[in-house]
Amino acid sequence: MIIVYGIKNCDTVKKALKWLADHHIEHKLHDYRVEGLDSDFLEQAEAQFGWENLVNKRSTTWRNLADEVKKTLSKTTALSVLAQNPTLIKRPIIMQEGKALIGFNEKEYQAAFGQ
Template identity: 50%
Template sequence: MITLYGIKNCDTVKKARKWLENNGVEYRFHDFREDGMDSVPLESWLKSFGWENVLNRRSTSWRALTDEQKESMDNATALTLAAETPTLIKRPVTESGDETRFGFKEKEFSELLEKGTN
């Protein structure tokens, strides 16, 4: 089962959800805002991929950080900030088995779907 993490009003999340639905893929959606951050494996993502790949440095939330916060960013700081402001996380996050992907690209979703059905 695929778990898709994000925020329901995010355009990229909407595209990913539409793609999954159009391709008949069952998934569970976890909305950072509505469902909370308690069960989100944020610490694991940061440990495996590093804050540079987990946080969206083009987001409005990133731009709202102070220069000091940005310059001193590390996994521990990212964990605290993303738990408080989940819009810092690159969206959507897709988990399927032991695969985790950040963002949405149709080709990657197709590859993920192929792996999940083999």
Template identity: 40%
Template sequence: MIVYGIKTCDTVKKALRALEAAGHAPVLRDVRAEPLSAAEIAEFQAAFGDRLINRASTTWRGLSEAERAAPVPELLAAHPTLMKRPVIRGVELTLGWDKAAQAAQGL
């Protein structure tokens, strides 16, 4: 099970703790330290579409209108912290840490 996110993100920390408590062995992939590959970005975009971009983030608010208009792959390649977190590759591929994502991961 791979949890894609940022090690300082509270939501990612919460997800990791819950997954470990449920008996899973999640591995954190810090997308800031190890950016997503083009293939991973394409896979995540195919699964989640524009929801993959966190438009409530500080990073998003700091972008110009021209930068915001860039395609999702370009945005994530240039600004990995724009990714909504976490993306979990476990029982199935999920985005975020809401009740639906928790249920999909067997919690």
């Protein structure tokens, strides 16, 4: 079963979940706003995608961050800022069974899932 990390009311997550359902791929959502995220997951995601790709700079959370936090965000501070503000994490994220996907791109999902 594929675990999709994201937030249930996010439109991009909804698109990814619908795509998986339409292609009969067993999956479940890990809503990290409700269920939280552990530091191991964030470290693995950072190693896979880079901290810059994890930060959703189009989010309301990003716009509401203090300018000082935005200006000084770096690899050393990003994971703690993301842990404190999980809605700042780009979504959805899939990291299992040899697949590493962030965001939703239909062509990438087709390639990853052989559809």
